[in-house]
Amino acid sequence: MEQSKKLSSVFMNHALANPLVLPAGVMDVSHGSMLFAVENGAGMVTMKSCTLEPRSGHPGPVVCEIEGAMINAMGLCNPGIDRGLEEIATFKKFSDVPVIASVFATNVSDFLKLTQSVNDSSADFIELNLSCPNVSSEFGTPLSASSEMVAEIVRAVKSESKLPVFAKLSPNTHDVIGIAREAEAAGADALVLINTVGPGMVIDIDARRPVISAKFGGISGPAVKPIAVKLVYQVSGAVQVPVIGMGGITSGRDVIEMLMAGASLAGVGTAIYYRGIDVFAKINAEIEEFLEMNGIESVTDIKRIEC
Amino acid sequence: MDRRFKLEILSVTSENGGHKTFEMKNVFDVSPGQFFMITDYENGEKPFSVSRITPDRIFFTVKEVGSFTTKLFEMSAGDSVYVRGPYGNGFNCELLAGKRLLFLGGGCGTGPLRSLAEFLPAETEITFINGARSKDDLLFKDGLAVPLSDFCCATDDGSAGTVGNVVDVCKNSVDLNSYDYIVTSGPEPMLCAVRDYISSFSVPAFYLIERYMKCAVGICGQCSVDPVGVRVCVEGPVFTGEMLNRLSEFGVYKRDASGTKHYFKGASGT
Structure with a gap:
């Protein structure tokens, strides 16, 4: 896709055509889905969080739209790390866009096994999903609720990983900033936030049943953006490593806002529902428009606001 | 909303x-x-x-x-x-209205074809070939609620209508060039056979295809078809023959709820 130099950047030695990242969990269970996002303007993609073994996820309904937001509980469906990495390898035959391999486990030893698999793959980064909110009935509270667990896992993975290590953090804890600091101190090369908010619940009053089969689901979409902007602002002020900011970004102006909160790159996920798969191209055009109107040379010139 | x-x-x-x-x-x-x-x-x-x-x-x-x-x-x-x-993206009724159409249906896939046949204006000329394994499997074996130019059944065992599948009927008794469009819906091996047979003709075709679906609103990616990644729930379930030819996954494999590939019988696993 032809894109303006104004949007390009270098992120951890990888050239990116634009600052938009397809986050884990959206359009990413297969090489085709990730290629479709790239074809439509994504600058970097994340493969669906993979576990050691395949998971079918929760039965439907798995999503529900509410005013200004989506609630979802897919249940970490994925084909397992080996097949997931095959998808990344196939993706790389078609595209040189960088890929983040996201992994999920519940203990250090499984995270290490996943890391070893990713080491031998064509992925460019490894992301530790420490914050899936939708499997707590199975696995308990997400790991990123505990700064000790986050530190232990990041430290262990960092010592084993050949790739830069990202930690994906939850907004649903009292001490996001403290946990972000712990993750950085343990060696995380970048932080990814926020995962979905809540979780929340929607009841179908006609059926007198929860709409989501898992009862509760993580909330994403425009309504959560102020929470994401606030946490990215606070975390980026507290750590030195780059922050990939996400949560409710739907327009070019939202991306600029996220960069002004201190993010280096911006995730675009649920916006696909609101604006179509070509939301990436639309947002890129909107960013350019903002840059031009404000006489800014490059998107990389937009820095965290001082306040 | x-x-x-x-x-x-x-x-x-x-x-x-x-x-x-x-x-x-x-x-x-x-x-x-x-x-x-x-x-x-x-x-x-x-x-x-x-x-x-x-x-x-x-x-x-x-x-x-x-x-x-x-x-x-x-x-x-x-x-x-x-x-x-x-x-989803249904059939382009505006385009198909009033044209000469060949419908090729199999099994449950005949359902959406019936809705289309009944939905199109009366001047549309429709030949409907309805296929199944045997007489007992034939859906809508007695035709539809609207008059069709031609309606015939084909069964693999010959227990009703012509012996063979819908492609056999096309080969033996249908002049494809006399149609403006082909519209087909049914099991994927049947759709593949249709695609392969009609590839040497220049009649444009529309295919209704199926994939395991979760969100249905285009965000989970579960029903994306490789390598283009088009989503059956948004860009589909109706695809043009042109798009279908870009989908190397079609007829070869489909993914289950975990995203694991399952190869169709006879399709290569490599």
């Missing part, structure tokens, strides 16, 4: 081939080829194409294949289900 409707089942009709047709109130703006997600909040949520659309009613013709359809088959008039939709 997307919402779920509680819809009462107004009637249940048993069809040939173990299918059942469920009638509900039409509170939607829906066109043939589109689908709905239906749940009972206990046995999952599944996609269903409409098999008949009238101004005040929609119909779904269903085969029992899993826990949700088993539950649905136990339901009768007066029971309710929860429905969201319609979703």
Whole structure:
């Protein structure tokens, strides 16, 4: 896709055509889905969080739209790390866009096994999903609720990983900033936030049943953006490593806002529902428009606001 | 905004081939080829194409294949289900209206073709070839509610209509060049056979295809078809022959709920 130099950047030695990242969990269970996002303007993609073994996820309904937001509980469906990495390898035959391999486990030893698999793959980064909110009935509270667990896992993975290590953090804890600091101190090369908010619940009053089969689901979409902007602002002020900011970004102006909160790159996920798969191209055009109107040379010139 | 409707089942009709047709109130703006997600909040949520659309009613013709359809088959008039939709890119009725059309249907795939045949204006000329394994599997074996230019059945065992599949009928007795468009819906091996046979003709074709579906609103990526990644729930379920030829996954494999590939019988696993 032809894109303006104004949007390009270098992120951890990888050239990116634009600052938009397809986050884990959206359009990413297969090489085709990730290629479709790239074809439509994504600058970097994340493969669906993979576990050691395949998971079918929760039965439907798995999503529900509410005013200004989506609630979802897919249940970490994925084909397992080996097949997931095959998808990344196939993706790389078609595209040189960088890929983040996201992994999920519940203990250090499984995270290490996943890391070893990713080491031998064509992925460019490894992301530790420490914050899936939708499997707590199975696995308990997400790991990123505990700064000790986050530190232990990041430290262990960092010592084993050949790739830069990202930690994906939850907004649903009292001490996001403290946990972000712990993750950085343990060696995380970048932080990814926020995962979905809540979780929340929607009841179908006609059926007198929860709409989501898992009862509760993580909330994403425009309504959560102020929470994401606030946490990215606070975390980026507290750590030195780059922050990939996400949560409710739907327009070019939202991306600029996220960069002004201190993010280096911006995730675009649920916006696909609101604006179509070509939301990436639309947002890129909107960013350019903002840059031009404000006489800014490059998107990389937009820095965290001082306040 | 997307919402779920509680819809009462107004009637249940048993069809040939173990299918059942469920009638509900039409509170939607829906066109043939589109689908709905239906749940009972206990046995999952599944996609269903409409098999008949009238101004005040929609119909779904269903085969029992899993826990949700088993539950649905136990339901009768007066029971309710929860429905969201319609979703997807249905048939281009404006383009097809008034044209000479060849419909090739197989199994449950015949349902959306029926809704299209009945939906198109009367001056449209439709030849409908309806295929199944045997007489007992044939859906709508007695034709549709609207007059067709031609309606014939084909069964693999010859127990009804012509012996063979819909492609055999085309080869033996249909002049493809006399049609403006081919519209086909059915099991993927049948669709593949259709694609392979018609590739040497220049008649444009539309295919209705199926993939495992979860969100139905284009964000989970579960129903993306490799390598282009088009989503059956948004860009599909109706695809042009041109797009289908870019989908190397088609006819070779499909993915299950985990995203694991399952190869079609006879397709190469490499």
